[in-house]
Amino acid sequence: MLTQFNGQAALNGLCPYFTMFPLDFPLAILGKRASQGDRVLDPFCGRGTTNLAARIFGLPSLGIDSNPVAAAITAAKLVETSVPEIMRELRSILAGPPPRLIPEGEFWEWAFHRDTLDAICRLREAFLADGPTEARLALRGIILGALHGPQQKAFPGYLSNQSPRTYAPKPAYSIKYWRERGERPRFVDTKAVIERRAKRYFSAVPTGVGQCRLADSRQQESMQPEAPGAKFRWIITSPPYYGMRTYRPDQWLRNWFVGGPAAVDYTNMDQVVHSSPEAFAADLATVWRNAARVCTSDARMVIRFGGISDRKASPLDIIKSSLSGSGWRIRTIIQAGTAASGKRQADAFLRRRTKPLAEYDVWAVN
Numbered sequence: 001m002l003t004q005f006n007g008q009a010a011l012n013g014l015c016p017y018f019t020m021f022p023l024d025f026p027l028a029i030l031g032k033r034a035s036q037g038d039r040v041l042d043p044f045c046g047r048g049t050t051n052l053a054a055r056i057f058g059l060p061s062l063g064i065d066s067n068p069v070a071a072a073i074t075a076a077k078l079v080e081t082s083v084p085e086i087m088r089e090l091r092s093i094l095a096g097p098p099p100r101l102i103p104e105g106e107f108w109e110w111a112f113h114r115d116t117l118d119a120i121c122r123l124r125e126a127f128l129a130d131g132p133t134e135a136r137l138a139l140r141g142i143i144l145g146a147l148h149g150p151q152q153k154a155f156p157g158y159l160s161n162q163s164p165r166t167y168a169p170k171p172a173y174s175i176k177y178w179r180e181r182g183e184r185p186r187f188v189d190t191k192a193v194i195e196r197r198a199k200r201y202f203s204a205v206p207t208g209v210g211q212c213r214l215a216d217s218r219q220q221e222s223m224q225p226e227a228p229g230a231k232f233r234w235i236i237t238s239p240p241y242y243g244m245r246t247y248r249p250d251q252w253l254r255n256w257f258v259g260g261p262a263a264v265d266y267t268n269m270d271q272v273v274h275s276s277p278e279a280f281a282a283d284l285a286t287v288w289r290n291a292a293r294v295c296t297s298d299a300r301m302v303i304r305f306g307g308i309s310d311r312k313a314s315p316l317d318i319i320k321s322s323l324s325g326s327g328w329r330i331r332t333i334i335q336a337g338t339a340a341s342g343k344r345q346a347d348a349f350l351r352r353r354t355k356p357l358a359e360y361d362v363w364a365v366n
C-alpha cells in the first residue's frame, strides 16, 4: 500500500482534455497494488492522468501521446518548479519583444481582446523559440488551461470571449454566436489569470519524477526506457475509442498555441487509424506488442476501453482482438462506468449525448 499526500492532486485540473479518465482510477490501482520503485507507462497518456498518479506515489513514469496538446499538458504535470519561478518567467516574457505574428481575421477579433491576444502571442512565440525550462513548461500548461472557457462574472478565469472550455469553438459558429449576442471580447488581465492558476495548481507539486514524449506509440522507439534495465511494471491506459478521431480539430486553438496552424487542423497525424474495426485493432495490437517488450515479466496492464454509439462495432470484440497474439493475456474484464453514473469518458467527448455503450477495464498480464 503506497501513501498519497494531500493537496497534490490539484495539478490534475490544469487543463481539460477529451476522454480523460478520473485521477482516482490510476490512483486506486497503483495505491493498492504497486510497490516502491515500480515504473509506470501510459502509451496513450492524454493529459497525463496516469503520470500524475504515479508521481503522487513517487513512481517514475513515461507518458506518450502523438497529440502535441496532450504532450504539453502531460509535460506540465511532470515539472519541478514553484509559483515564484513561474511568475518570474511570465513577467520576463511579457516584458520581452512584441510578437512577430498575431493572427488576423474575424475569428481572432471576436475571440480575444487585442491586448490579451498580444500577450498570448508573446508567450506562444517565446515557448516555440527557446529550449523549455521547467517553469516554461508549467506556464505553457497553465495557458492551455486558461486559453478558452466561459466568462465569469467576479473575476475572469479564461483569456477568451465566452467559449466552451473542453473543446475549441469552431470559427464560423462562434463568430455567429458572439455577433448575435453582441458579445465583444473583454480585456483580461493575463498576469492575474495566470497567477491565480499557478497558485491553484503549482503550490504543492509532488516530488516524483516522470517523462513525457510527443511520439507515435506504434513506433517501438517511442517507448524506449531511459536506461536498458529500467523496464515498466505497470501500464494504465485508455486508447481512443473506435471512432474518436477528432482530438486535433476539437482542440485546434490549443493546438495553435503549441505551434500548430491558426486554423482548424483536420489532419489526424500520428493517430491510430479508425478506417475499420480490424485496422484499428491492428494498430492497438502494435502498441501492446511494443509495450510488452519494455515491460517486466510480471507486468500488469489495465486498459479502460469503451465505444461510441455511432460506431456499431463491439468495444469488447475490438479490445480482445487487439490483445490476441500481442504478448499480453487477459486476466479479468470488469464493467467500468455506466450510463447512469454520467461519468463515462465518452460523455465528455460527445456534445450530443447518444445512446451509451458500456466501458470496461481490461486487466492483462505480460
Ligand SMILES: C[S@@+](CC[C@H](N)C(=O)[O-])C[C@H]1O[C@@H](n2cnc3c(N)ncnc32)[C@H](O)[C@@H]1O
Pocket: 017, 018, 019, 020, 021, 022, 043, 044, 045, 046, 047, 048, 049, 050, 064, 065, 066, 067, 070, 215, 216, 217, 218, 237, 238, 239, 240, 241, 247, 270, 271, 272
Ligand atoms: C482516451 S485518450 C487518453 C486519455 C488519458 N487517459 C487521460 O486521462 O487524459 C487517448 C489518447 O491517445 C492518443 N493517441 C492516439 N493515437 C496515438 C498514437 N498512435 N500514439 C500515441 N498516442 C496516440 C490521442 O491523442 C489521445 O490523447
